[in-house]
Structure formats: C-alpha cells, structure tokens
Amino acid sequence: MTTPDRELRLMETFVGLLSDHQKDFEGFVRDVENVRYCHTPIDGQQINRCEYALRNMEIRLLTIHNCIQAGRFDAETLDALVQTKHTWASMKNRVDSYLGEIHQIISQTSAALRPVRESLVA
Numbered sequence: 001m002t003t004p005d006r007e008l009r010l011m012e013t014f015v016g017l018l019s020d021h022q023k024d025f026e027g028f029v030r031d032v033e034n035v036r037y038c039h040t041p042i043d044g045q046q047i048n049r050c051e052y053a054l055r056n057m058e059i060r061l062l063t064i065h066n067c068i069q070a071g072r073f074d075a076e077t078l079d080a081l082v083q084t085k086h087t088w089a090s091m092k093n094r095v096d097s098y099l100g101e102i103h104q105i106i107s108q109t110s111a112a113l114r115p116v117r118e119s120l121v122a
Helices: 003-016 018-036 044-070 075-121
Strands: none
Touching: 003 018, 003 044, 018 044, 018 075, 044 075
C-alpha cells in the first residue's frame, strides 16, 4: 500500500466515524466547561485535561481540514465535512476562551491569596 492510499483510507475511516468524533469533541467542551464554571475544582490535573482536550480538538480540526482539501468525497459528504469543521471551529474558539478565563481566575486567586500566605509565613 502506498502512502497516498494509506492516507486516503485513514481519511475515509475518519469520515466514517465522524459522529463518534463529534461526541468526543462535545465531551472535550463539557470537560472544559465543568472547570470553567467551577463544577470541577480547578487544579493542575484539571488544567492538564483541558489543555489535552484542546490539543485533541486541534488535531481533529486539522484532520477534517485535510479531508476537505483532499477533495475525494462526494458533494453530500463534503458539505457535511465543511459544516462539521465550522461547528468544531466555533466550539474550539469557546474552549480557547474558557481556558483563558480559567488562567485568569487562577492568577487573580493567587494574587488575592498572596498577602494571606505571606502573613502565615511571617
């Protein structure tokens, strides 16, 4: 099997599992929303999970972009891919915004607690 054949088969598999990827993508957003809206404590592990989710979203967006650019799918599938890409890009932008807010909350909390920590040490 040549490299282009392998890439095409991988793209076809990705497209075939698009609804599963959609569920994963929505799960990534929920994970980050749970941290952003304090349903899950903000700690290092949760921040790492959020960053991991964002990287997964970026990889899937890149994959769907490559599938669209390949131009090897029928019009109906291509339309679904383009619509999915736009939906996912919007979701990823939300996650980017949430992560920015989470980091802002962490820095504001650290700044607010700094005097308390210093008074406990002294």
